[in-house]
Amino acid sequence: MADSMIVRALQKRDNQWAFDLWAKMWHDDQVVTQGRIFKLNDLQGFVALSSSERVGLLTYHIDDGQLEIVTLDSLMEGVGIGSTLVDHALSEAKRRKCKRVWLITTNDNTEALRFYQRRGFAIHSLHRGAIEQSRQLKPSIPHVGKHGIPIRDEIELEYLLE
Numbered sequence: 001m002a003d004s005m006i007v008r009a010l011q012k013r014d015n016q017w018a019f020d021l022w023a024k025m026w027h028d029d030q031v032v033t034q035g036r037i038f039k040l041n042d043l044q045g046f047v048a049l050s051s052s053e054r055v056g057l058l059t060y061h062i063d064d065g066q067l068e069i070v071t072l073d074s075l076m077e078g079v080g081i082g083s084t085l086v087d088h089a090l091s092e093a094k095r096r097k098c099k100r101v102w103l104i105t106t107n108d109n110t111e112a113l114r115f116y117q118r119r120g121f122a123i124h125s126l127h128r129g130a131i132e133q134s135r136q137l138k139p140s141i142p143h144v145g146k147h148g149i150p151i152r153d154e155i156e157l158e159y160l161l162e
């Protein structure tokens, strides 16, 4: 799959698909990280395609020399889609001369913690109880997440480029 996969920038024609994906994966058309609301339209992104079908989406935001991965969704897990999209984000960060790539995941997302650490990211900080504040901005954040674990904390992971 990784060989036959194409990655291109997120474009206007992806809007409906991306909105539907966010609604399914992130329960809304907006995502909150560190007390900031991101709408899909505010973000840049990469779309992974296999046989012309969209199979993954990474969205990001660059600010102050840092690239934040806002969302990453693979529609076919375990065949290299997530890794390829993260590689594109790292290349983009280098191209734009960023010093750091970072992201927030939640305490229930043990798969994401494993996935990112296996790809060279390290835990930067734990924002204990931060989801309560995020929930005030985005009430659709569920109370119980993956594996039946209560969603409470934001975990910040980083990959340093310098």
Ligand SMILES: CC(C)(COP(=O)(O)OP(=O)(O)OC[C@H]1O[C@@H](n2cnc3c(N)ncnc32)[C@H](O)[C@@H]1OP(=O)(O)O)[C@@H](O)C(=O)NCCC(=O)NCCS
Binding pocket: 001, 002, 025, 070, 071, 072, 073, 074, 075, 076, 077, 078, 079, 080, 081, 082, 083, 084, 103, 104, 105, 109, 111, 112, 114, 115, 118
């Ligand atoms: C986390 C997530 C993005 C990973 O995406 P993915 O497409 O499954 O990632 P990959 O396929 O690149 O890697 C997953 C595993 O498959 C393995 N793999 C990749 N290509 C492979 C292949 N061709 N054959 C066999 N195994 C393969 C990888 O080695 C990796 O295992 P590892 O973590 O032990 O190294 C995905 O699980 C997801 O969308 N989760 C839901 C949304 C989410 O939580 N996003 C992250 C929070 S921002």
